[in-house]
Every structure is written in C-alpha cells, then in structure tokens.
Amino acid sequence: MKDRPNLEVQETHLSRSLSELDITMIGVGAMIGAGIFVLTGIAAGAAGPALILAFALNGLVTLLTAMVYAELGSAIPEAGGGYLWVRESMGRSHGFLAGWMSWFSHAVAGSLYALGFGSYLAHLLRELGLSLPPTLAPWLEKGLALAVLAIFVAINFRGTSETGMAGNIVTFGKLAVIGLFVVTGLWSVRHEAGVIGKLDPFFPQGFGAVFVAMGFTFIAFEGYEIIVQTGEEVREPRRTIPRAVFKSLMIVVPIYILVGVTALLAVHGEGTSWQFLGRYKELGLVEAARQFMPFGALALLAGGLLSTVSALNATTFSSTRVAFAMGRDRVLPEAFGRVHERTHTPHVALGVTAVLMAAMVIFVPIEEVATAADVMFLLLFLQVHWAVLRIRREFGDRLAYGYRTPFFPWIPIAGIALQAFLAIFLLRFEPRAWAMAAGWIVVGLVLYLVWARSRVEEVEEPRVTRRRVRVRGRRPVAPEEGRILVSVDTVDEDRTALRLGAALARSSDAELLAVHAIRLPRQTPLDAADAMSGSRTRLLDDLDDFAAGEEIVLHSQVAVGHSVSGILEDVVEHGHASTVVLGWRGQVYERRIRGSIADAVLHRSKAHVLVVRDRGLAEKPTSIAAVLSDGPSDAVVLDTACALARSFATRLVLLLYGAEPAAEGGTSTDADLRDSCIRRGLPADRMELRRLDSEGALVARAIVRAAESTDLLILGASSDWVDPDHLLGAIPDAVANRSQRTVVVVKAEQARMLSWLQRLRDLWQAWRSR
Amino acid sequence: MIPGLAVTTISLALLLAVAGVESWRVRRITAQVDEALEQRRREEREEGEEPR
Numbered sequence: 001m002k003d004r005p006n007l008e009v010q011e012t013h014l015s016r017s018l019s020e021l022d023i024t025m026i027g028v029g030a031m032i033g034a035g036i037f038v039l040t041g042i043a044a045g046a047a048g049p050a051l052i053l054a055f056a057l058n059g060l061v062t063l064l065t066a067m068v069y070a071e072l073g074s075a076i077p078e079a080g081g082g083y084l085w086v087r088e089s090m091g092r093s094h095g096f097l098a099g100w101m102s103w104f105s106h107a108v109a110g111s112l113y114a115l116g117f118g119s120y121l122a123h124l125l126r127e128l129g130l131s132l133p134p135t136l137a138p139w140l141e142k143g144l145a146l147a148v149l150a151i152f153v154a155i156n157f158r159g160t161s162e163t164g165m166a167g168n169i170v171t172f173g174k175l176a177v178i179g180l181f182v183v184t185g186l187w188s189v190r191h192e193a194g195v196i197g198k199l200d201p202f203f204p205q206g207f208g209a210v211f212v213a214m215g216f217t218f219i220a221f222e223g224y225e226i227i228v229q230t231g232e233e234v235r236e237p238r239r240t241i242p243r244a245v246f247k248s249l250m251i252v253v254p255i256y257i258l259v260g261v262t263a264l265l266a267v268h269g270e271g272t273s274w275q276f277l278g279r280y281k282e283l284g285l286v287e288a289a290r291q292f293m294p295f296g297a298l299a300l301l302a303g304g305l306l307s308t309v310s311a312l313n314a315t316t317f318s319s320t321r322v323a324f325a326m327g328r329d330r331v332l333p334e335a336f337g338r339v340h341e342r343t344h345t346p347h348v349a350l351g352v353t354a355v356l357m358a359a360m361v362i363f364v365p366i367e368e369v370a371t372a373a374d375v376m377f378l379l380l381f382l383q384v385h386w387a388v389l390r391i392r393r394e395f396g397d398r399l400a401y402g403y404r405t406p407f408f409p410w411i412p413i414a415g416i417a418l419q420a421f422l423a424i425f426l427l428r429f430e431p432r433a434w435a436m437a438a439g440w441i442v443v444g445l446v447l448y449l450v451w452a453r454s455r456v457e458e459v460e461e462p463r464v465t466r467r468r469v470r471v472r473g474r475r476p477v478a479p480e481e482g483r484i485l486v487s488v489d490t491v492d493e494d495r496t497a498l499r500l501g502a503a504l505a506r507s508s509d510a511e512l513l514a515v516h517a518i519r520l521p522r523q524t525p526l527d528a529a530d531a532m533s534g535s536r537t538r539l540l541d542d543l544d545d546f547a548a549g550e551e552i553v554l555h556s557q558v559a560v561g562h563s564v565s566g567i568l569e570d571v572v573e574h575g576h577a578s579t580v581v582l583g584w585r586g587q588v589y590e591r592r593i594r595g596s597i598a599d600a601v602l603h604r605s606k607a608h609v610l611v612v613r614d615r616g617l618a619e620k621p622t623s624i625a626a627v628l629s630d631g632p633s634d635a636v637v638l639d640t641a642c643a644l645a646r647s648f649a650t651r652l653v654l655l656l657y658g659a660e661p662a663a664e665g666g667t668s669t670d671a672d673l674r675d676s677c678i679r680r681g682l683p684a685d686r687m688e689l690r691r692l693d694s695e696g697a698l699v700a701r702a703i704v705r706a707a708e709s710t711d712l713l714i715l716g717a718s719s720d721w722v723d724p725d726h727l728l729g730a731i732p733d734a735v736a737n738r739s740q741r742t743v744v745v746v747k748a749e750q751a752r753m754l755s756w757l758q759r760l761r762d763l764w765q766a767w768r769s770r
Numbered sequence: 771m772i773p774g775l776a777v778t779t780i781s782l783a784l785l786l787a788v789a790g791v792e793s794w795r796v797r798r799i800t801a802q803v804d805e806a807l808e809q810r811r812r813e814e815r816e817e818g819e820e821p822r
Contacts, residue, residue: 053774056781063785067792074796202774239800246793250786257782400807402800403792 016570018233020240020247026230027223027248029171030314032178033307035220036256037300038116038282040263042367045278046429047213048204052260054213059253061214061422062221064415065381066249067405068388069224070242074402075391077231077241082384083322089390092331096452098383099326100444104437105376106319107353109219110149110312111360112369117308118145119282119366124301145361148312153354156316157345158521170310175255177303181289181296182258185266188292195265198273208425215426218374220256223248225377226314229321233562235570238402263288282366316353323349324524331452345521364436371426371433378423379437385412385419482578482607483513483555485571491542494583496614496742501581502550503647504640507681513555513577514543517567520560572607581610584736606749608636613736613743621711623651625741627703628673629731633716633748638673640746641714642680645687652682655706657692657699700734707741717747 018026044051072085080087083102087095118141125140132140189195203209224245234240267273267288277284286304289296324346327336340347360369388405389412405411427434486501488494498514505512516539540556547554561567572580626641628634638654645652654673670689677687692702707713715732736743 050774053778053781056778056785059785060781063788066789070792070796199775238803239796242796243793246789246796250789250793253785254782257778400803402803403796404799406792406795 016233016235016237018230019235020244023227023230023234023240024244024247024251025171027227027244028251029174029223029310030226031220031223031248031252032171032174032255034113034116034304034311035217036178036259037120037285037304037307038112038366039217039220039370040259041277041284041287042281042370043213043217044260044263044274044284045281046205046216047209048272048274049199049202049264050205050207050210051213051264051274052257053202054210054217055253055256055260057210058214058218058221059249059256061415061418062218062224062253063249064411064418065385066224066245067403068385068412068415069228070245070403071401071405072384072388072391073224073228073231073241073245074238075399077228077234077237080322080325081225081229081231082380082387083325085387085391086383087329089387089394092329093448093453094383095329096326096331096448097441097444098380099322099329099331100448101376101380101383101441103319103322103326103353104356104440105373105380106315106322107356108360108369108373108376110315110319110353111145111357111364112219112366112373113308113312113315114145114149114357114361115141115366115369116282117148117305117312118142118361120286120301120304120308121148123283123286124298124305127297127301142361146358148309149354149357149361152309152312152316153350155313156320156350157340157347158343170306174303174307177299178255178259180299181285181293182262184293184296185262185288189266198265204272204274208428211422211425212429215374215378215422216371216429218422219370219377221249221252222377223252226318229318238400242403259285266292316350316357319353319357320346320350321524323353330455331448339524343521344524346524368430368433368436371430372436375423375426375434375437376440378419378426379441382416382419382423385415388412483511483576484508485513485515485577485580485607487568487580487582488514488516488539488543490539491546495546496617497581497583497612498546499550499617500610500612500644500744502552502554504579504581504643505552507643507647510578511555512552513557515568515571516556516558517571518558518560519567520562569606577607579608579610581612583612583614608633608749609747610640611736611745611747613739613745615740615742617742618711621648621650623653623710624648624712624714625653625655625707625710627655627657627713627715627735629657629716631716633746636748637714637716637746638676639680640744642677642682644712644714646681650686650711652677652687653706653710654687654689655692655703656689657702700731700738703731703735704739707739710741712744713739713741714744714746717745 040051043054047054073081076085076088078084081102083095083099086098121144122137122141227244227248228241231237231241263277263285264273267276268291269276271279277288280287286297286300289300293299323332323336324339325337326332327334327338327346327349330337335348336346336352338348339345360372364372389409391399392404392408484501484505486494486497488498491498501512501514504510543554543556557571559567559571561570568580571577624641624645626637628637631637641652641654644650654677656673673689674684674687678684690706692699692706703713703715713735715735717732732745736745
C-alpha cells in the first residue's frame with residue numbers, strides 16, 4: 001500500500017441517521033398492516049371470540065422474543081438480524097440454516113402480502129362494478145398478485161424505496177383507517193342491549209383453537225425483526241433499538257385487541273359474528289366495515305392495499321438482503337452476493353427471491369402460505385433464542401449491552417418452549433404448510449452437506465467480538481476548533497472546494513477533513529460498500545498528492561449511508577465539523593436542485609455551509625470580493641472572506657448594499673467594518689469598501705460587474721433561501737449563475753426554530769406534491 | 771366468556787407493564803454500561819495504553 005505522509009485515513013464510516021421515533025414507526029408500520037388486515041378474518045374463523053385472547057397471549061409470547069431481540073440488537077446492531085447472530089455465535093453451519101429459513105420466511109411472507117393485495121384489489125374492482133365469471137376470479141387475484149410482485153421487484157432492483165416521510169405517511173394512513181374502524185364500530189353498538197353476549201361462547205372451537213390462532217397470527221407481531229435490521233443505520237443503537245422494540249409492541253398489541261373486539265361486537269349477519277368473519281377470510285374486516293363505517297368497505301380496502309404494498313416492499317428487500325448476505329458468506333453461490341454495476345442493488349439475490357415468491361403465489365393457497373411463513377419464523381426465532389444463550393455465556397463480558405434480558409436464562413428457555421409448542425400446534429392446523437416448511441429445510445440441509453460445507457471455511461473464532469472492535473488506527477477526537485469538512489467526489493472535480501477548505505483550515509489552524517460520501521440503495525446493506533473500493537484507492541492517492549502540494553495534513557473519511565442528507569448530517573455531527581464546503585455544479589435556479597446534496601446539507605446541517613460555484617481559481621489569487629447586505633450570514637461571510645484573504649495573502653474588496661451590513665450582529669458603519677477586518681487579522685491596507693447603489697433585480701447584475709476584477713466572490717445566502725424556488729436566495733442564485741468568477745455562497749448555521757420551520761415546509765411540500 | 775375476557779385483560783395489562791418497565795430499564799443499563807466503559811478507558815489511559 002502506498003505510504004501517505006500527508007494523509008490521515010480514517011476507516012469507512014457507516015452513517016447512522018435513524019432516530020428512536022423513526023425505527024419505532026418502522027416497527028409499528030411493519031406490524032400494523034398486512035397481518036391484521038389479512039389474517040383477522042381467518043383467525044376469527046379458527047378460534048371464535050377467543051381471537052382476542054390469542055392476540056393478547058401472542059403479545060406475551062412475542063414479548064419474550066422481543067427481549068431477546070432487544071438484547072442482541074443493542075449489543076450487535078448490524079443489518080443481518082437473526083441470521084447474523086446465529087452465524088456469529090454458532091458458526092456457519094448453523095448460520096446457514098438460520099439464513100436459509102430467514103430467506104424463506106421473509107419470501108413466503110412477501111407472497112402472503114402479494115396474495116392479500118391481489119385479493120383486495122380484485123374485491124375493489126368488483127366493488128367498482130367489474131365482474132368476472134366465478135371460474136376466472138381466483139386467477140384474477142393471482143394475476144394481480146404476480147403483477148404487484150413484478151412491480152416491487154422492479155422497484156427494488158432500481159434501488160428506489162419509500163423515504164422516511166412517505167413511510168410515516170403510509171403508517172399514519174393505516175392507523176387512521178384502523179382508528180375509524182374501531183371508533184365507528186364501537187359507536188354503532190353503543191345502545192345495543194346484550195352486545196357483550198356476542199363473545200359467548202368464548203371458546204366455540206375449543207381451547208386448543210386459541211393456540212392455532214396464535215400460531216396463525218404470529219407473523220403480525222414480528223416487527224422487531226425489521227427494527228433490528230435497521231441496526232447499522234440507527235443513532236445510539238444500544239439505547240434506541242431496545243426501546244423501539246418495546247414501544248412498538250406497546251402500541252401494536254392494544255390496537256390488535258381493539259380491532260378484534262370491534263369486529264366481533266359490531267358485525268351482524270347470518271350466524272355468529274366470528275362465523276361471519278371466518279366466512280370472508282382475508283376480506284372479513286372489509287365486510288365488517290361495510291356494515292357500520294361510512295364508505296367502510298372502500299376505506300378498509302384502501303388501508304389493506306396500502307398495508308400489503310408496504311409490507312411486500314419490506315419483505316422483498318429483507319429476504320433479498322439475507323440471500324445477499326449468504327452469497328457474500330459463500331454459503332450460497334457467490335452470484336447472490338454481487339451488486340449490480342449501475343443500480344448497486346443485489347440483483348441476482350433479488351431475482352431468485354422473486355422466482356421463489358412467484359412460485360408460492362401461483363401454487364399455494366393463502367392460508368397455507370400464511371402458516372408456512374409462521375412456521376418458518378417460529379423456527380428462526382427458536383434459533384435466535386439459542387443464540388442469545390450462547391452469546392451471553394461466551395462473549396457477554398466483552399459486549400457493551402444497552403439492554404439485558406431479565407431472569408436469564410429462563411426467559412429465552414421459556415421462549416424456546418412456547419415457540420416450539422406453537423409451531424407443533426400448527427402441524428395440526430395446516431399439515432401441508434408444515435410439510436412445505438420441512439421440505440425447504442431438508443433441501444437446505446442437503447444443499448449444505450453436498451455443496452456449501454466444502455466451500456465454507458469454518459471460522460475458528462466467532463466474529464461477535466471481532467466486529468465490536470471496528471475502529472483501528474486513530475480514533476477521531478473532538479478538535480478544539482471545529483473541523484473544516486469538504487465533500488469530495490474526485491479531487492479534480494472538487495479541487496477548488498478543497499483549496500478553499502485548505503486555506504480556511506490554515507488560517508484558523510483547524511483540521512481539514514475530506515469526506516467521500518457513498519449512497520447505497522436501501523436494498524443493499526451498508527457494509528457491502530467494502531467491496532466497492534476500486535475508485536477509492538485512486539481518490540486516496542489523489543488526496544495525498546493534493547495534501548502534499550498544499551503542505552497540510554488532511555484527514556479523509558469514506559461515509560456510507562442510504563440517504564445523502566443522513567450521511568452528511570451524521571458526518572457533520574461525528575466529524576465535529578464547524579464548516580462544510582461543497583461544490584455545486586448545476587444551475588442553481590433549476591428546480592431539479594431539490595433533493596440534491598447541496599439542498600440536503602443547506603436544510604439540515606448544524607454547521608456553516610459554503611457552497612462553491614466553481615469556475616476555476618487562479619493559482620495565486622490577487623483579490624477577493626465579499627458582499628455584505630444586512631443578511632443573516634453577514635458575520636460568517638466576513639469571517640470567511642478575511643480568513644481566505646489572509647491565507648491567500650490577497651486584497652479584500654467589501655461590496656456593501658441594502659441596509660447597513662450587520663457583520664457584528666448589529667448595524668455597522670464603514671469604520672466598524674474596517675475594525676472588524678483588522679480584528680480578524682487582515683491589515684487595513686489590504687481592504688477596500690465599495691457601496692452598490694442598485695436595488696431589486698439590478699443588484700445581482702451590479703455585484704457580478706463589481707466582482708469582475710476579482711478572482712473570487714463570496715456572499716451570504718439571503719433570508720429567502722427557505723423559498724422552495726431558490727437554493728440560496730434570489731440574489732445569491734442569480735449571482736452564482738451569472739458570474740464568470742468562482743462564487744462562494746455562505747449560509748450560517750441555522751437557528752433551531754428556522755430548522756423546524758424548514759421541516760414544516762418540507763412536510764407541506766411533500767403533501768402538496770402527492 | 772368472563773374467564774376468557776379476564777385472562778385477555780390480565781395478559782394485556784401484564785404485557786404493557788413489563789414492556790413499560792423494560793423500556794425504562796434500558797436507560798439505566800445504558801448509563802451503567804457507559805460508565806463502565808468510561809472507567810475502563812480511564813484505566814487504560816492511566817496505564818498508558820491506546821484506548822480500544
């Protein structure tokens with residue numbers, strides 16, 4: 001490896017941008033959805049009114065598993081979830097089985113949601129008057145299921161995914177539909193005498209049917225698997241993951257019970273209410289809502305479609321991630337571990353998963369698909385309970401836990417016993433689903449023994465503890481002066497930004513940090529970035545040459561994340577940056593700047609931001625112009641201009657327009673401004689003050705003209721930068737576009753209130769664009 | 771019916787209570803672990819080792 005004397009290389013930094021609220025909503029969204037919409041009717045038919053007891057007991061059983069997930073998720077917060085923990089604690093042979101089951105269970109769950117979607121959409125078409133002969137109806141449902149599956153495979157291949165806000169809107173939409181269902185249902189029976197008698201007999205199918213319903217609906221409680229899979233992206237995962245796991249359960253279980261109670265009490269029809277629900281199976285809740293809720297059937301269908309679509313999306317990329325991880329571990333063909341050159345998504349793993357899901361959709365009825373998914377999840381969780389026992393015993397003293405399961409080891413042991421019991425009970429209910437699950441396991445075992453075992457080098461030392469020690473070399477420490485952070489794609493493209501960053505660092509004796517941000521699609525785990533190191537080696541060489549030429553020590557970091565704003569927000573915070581310098585190459589007035597790096601950083605950064613519109617910078621600049629205009633960033637503009645003028649040893653021309661500039665937080669006279677520059681270390685003979693008389697649209701032209709004789713122009717973002725039509729404000733945008741000089745637009749760190757206003761504006765825009 | 775409803779209610783109450791307490795316990799455990807880690811770092815620094 002090349003020796004790099006001027007370059008301090010820090011290792012790849014995985015960006016953590018999700019908060020406790022974000023992942024709690026992810027967990028709630030994953031649970032309250034397809035499971036409750038699709039399975040309530042089927043489970044009511046199986047257990048009668050005892051359905052609500054099944055929900056409550058499932059909540060308790062799930063709580064045991066949730067504790068285990070909370071413990072492991074807090075101690076080993078990485079994307080693999082159950083597969084990773086089993087592999088790390090028990091070796092790759094057990095890991096293979098866990099991954100094989102996890103892949104299948106998520107794929108089967110995806111098939112269930114695709115089938116649920118097909119059924120709901122076909123029903124909606126019937127509601128709208130489209131009728132097909134009865135013989136064709138089941139094929140329409142399967143056809144629609146395959147179509148939605150194809151759409152989501154394409155979406156996952158392209159790497160696009162619902163954003164955090166869109167995901168939250170979907171979750172709130174589902175909660176609103178369910179809330180209306182409960183309120184209108186209970187309201188409709190408020191005067192009905194003896195309504196509670198509808199729950200009698202409570203166990204019409206016998207007590208054993210409760211366990212059948214529990215096993216059957218277990219899939220609707222497994223949001224913690226999705227929560228822990230976000231582990232590598234969560235801030236403060238040791239604390240955040242366990243709390244999100246528990247909070248999501250506390251939200252979801254009461255809602256399930258309320259839905260069950262409402263459906264059982266408010267439905268009228270032939271036979272008892274539970275028979276009614278059971279007769280309509282996955283459409284049970286839709287038919288119930290039709291009776292007491294205005295536009296109930298349509299609302300429930302809409303809620304069901306939203307739920308199945310978001311659940312299908314989540315399970316498609318969960319199962320793909322597992323297959324991808326197994327490919328990278330070489331326990332599945334290595335092609336599974338490849339990412340597509342253009343989209344950076346695991347296309348082979350996705351394609352094979354899609355074929356598996358499509359086969360289930362075509363050949364297996366919905367009840368058996370649901371049961372097969374439940375059986376696989378139960379067996380997977382059994383292994384995870386076993387893994388927590390081993391990890392605590394063998395590595396517990398070396399892991400930094402944020403949560404420890406109480407009454408250890410009895411709670412994991414109780415979890416193992418209860419889940420084994422439920423899985424076995426399902427054998428009585430749907431033996432064919434069990435046969436399917438067992439067949440998958442047998443195929444996996446044969447594949448492992450015949451093919452995979454010889455390829456796998458068993459890891460001598462399990463990797464749990466190794467992975468904990470991620471930081472090698474220098475640990476980043478908080479510098480006294482904040483760092484100057486420069487966002488770099490390539491040194492050639494960002495040379496001017498790097499030079500300006502280096503000049504600022506030199507003049508304030510701060511550290512310079514070059515960050516190369518890599519955005520991966522959500523379908524690809526962040527640690528997959530390790531495989532894409534080709535271009536990075538060249539970047540490091542170029543940075544080293546640059547640092548040697550500038551005679552500075554440059555710190556560099558590669559930051560990987562799923563969203564640009566998340567990456568930079570995280571890097572600014574953990575890189576202790578006080579100033580961010582980034583290049584902007586587009587036309588700033590075009591609306592396509594929305595969603596760009598510059599846009600994201602300007603709106604979210606907790607540091608001063610310098611956007612560089614690069615039109616080249618002379619090797620030895622002779623003069624710099626800075627515009628002061630009584631704007632919110634004037635003080636930082638003056639700091640920046642003086643620092644650069646000092647560092648480049650150039651003349652500084654201060655261009656003043658509008659009200660008196662506010663370089664020191666209040667209005668300033670010419671003499672004050674000169675004093676300010678002197679205090680900032682710039683000799684009086686190297687500065688010049690000019691007043692611009694123009695107003696309105698002519699100001700931009702006047703600034704451009706005045707700066708023509710200088711090498712660099714610096715101005716502040718104006719207060720109208722929050723207007724969605726401007727990146728930095730009307731005048732700065734116009735100047736940046738028209739000037740033939742390199743322009744630096746400075747936006748001072750925004751106040752918290754403005755940040756919140758910005759978020760409200762983002763929310764409003766998202767709503768308006770829907 | 772009554773026993774069934776009673777068991778349902780008790781199960782739900784138990785779930786909410788335990789999940790609530792465990793969620794609260796996370797903060798305490800995290801604080802303890804943070805303190806232990808900090809203590810270890812201090813000791814390593816005093817012994818002149820590079821913190822890990």
